[in-house]
């Protein structure tokens with residue numbers, strides 16, 4: 544009888560979709576010894592490339608249920624993966640801490656209650672005299688901003704992470720096909736993935752990591768529904784005589800908007816959740832109206848770059864969708880938020896399922 548390890552080496556796994564979820568699954572499965580092929584016609588244009596990379600794990604206020612379990616797993620797994628991936632990019636890093644702010648007194652009281660109840664040394668209320676609050680108050684010209692700091696959460700540069708994963712996948716000689724899969728079917732205990740050019744790729748396992756488009760491939764075997772969610776972000780240039788953005792924390796969130804100062808006079812702001820696929824013209828207003836009154840420097844800010852990503856949100860069930868749909872067929876989709884954060888928890892789940900399948 545063959546050992547499980549031998550089965551792993553012989554087994555061929557096709558991953559459809561090469562966003563963060565597909566790439567991370569490929570990483571973990573390839574480390575387990577599987578032969579992996581990733582298929583994607585447009586990996587540079589996906590929502591993973593649009594992500595700001597904030598890892599909001601430990602500051603999540605609902606400390607029970609599936610969503611918390613996945614976050615907790617990811618928080619634990621990230622340091623191990625960063626360490627591992629540093630061989631391919633020694634600058635890969637999670638920039639900490641992460642600050643969450645609000646001008647809404649009711650929301651602040653809830654934050655306070657959460658911090659008091661949780662009693663976690665890595666989460667603290669930011670006092671009025673903290674240097675962070677002082678600098679934010681000065682820059683945004685309002686005294687109403689309050690919030691918390693999480694020393695365990697932070698930000699990873701999503702583009703740099705994707706590039707590092709690509710280096711790893713290349714180094715491991717993982718097969719990559721720049722094709723679109725239009726159909727999957729099962730024949731003689733094997734899965735066949737058909738491309739637009741009628742090529743057929745055989746595998747023991749197929750993992751659908753192609754976000755919204757996953758449903759097109761499984762509509763006959765599953766009731767899964769996914770809705771598109773648009774997320775937008777922009778880089779803004781400001782007059783540096785009025786403000787020094789480097790006096791601000793490296794990443795923070797005010798009233799739901801994520802803000803990342805990248806130089807003295809440039810910052811990134813994202814993202815909104817819009818249930819359409821067409822970006823609106825008024826993106827500047829949409830992303831900068833998070834205070835009663837905008838500071839002058841922000842009002843006069845210029846959009847230097849803007850970008851968007853379309854994610855998938857499960858309709859009728861909770862996000863994300865990680866399921867075994869059939870013998871050897873899995874889906875990892877519906878990551879409309881936090882796909883970067885949750886990628887390690889997702890790949891751990893897939894690894895366990897695939898190991899179970901072969902044991």
Ligand SMILES: Cc1cc2nc3c(=O)[nH]c(=O)nc-3n(C[C@H](O)[C@H](O)[C@H](O)COP(=O)(O)OP(=O)(O)OC[C@H]3O[C@@H](n4cnc5c(N)ncnc54)[C@H](O)[C@@H]3O)c2cc1C
Nearest residue numbers: 560562564589590591595596597724774852881882883884
């Ligand atoms: C502006 C913005 C900011 C964000 N900020 C954050 C953040 O700070 N932190 C965070 O954790 N998350 C963030 N997100 C969310 C995060 O980007 C998503 O959760 C994540 O990228 C989802 O990854 P994915 O691999 O599932 O999908 P995608 O990255 O969309 O990848 C799916 C891939 O499937 C491919 N594909 C589709 N159909 C087929 C087919 N038939 N055959 C082959 N391939 C196919 C596509 O080409 C695509 O490359 C943000 C998103 C946006 C838009």
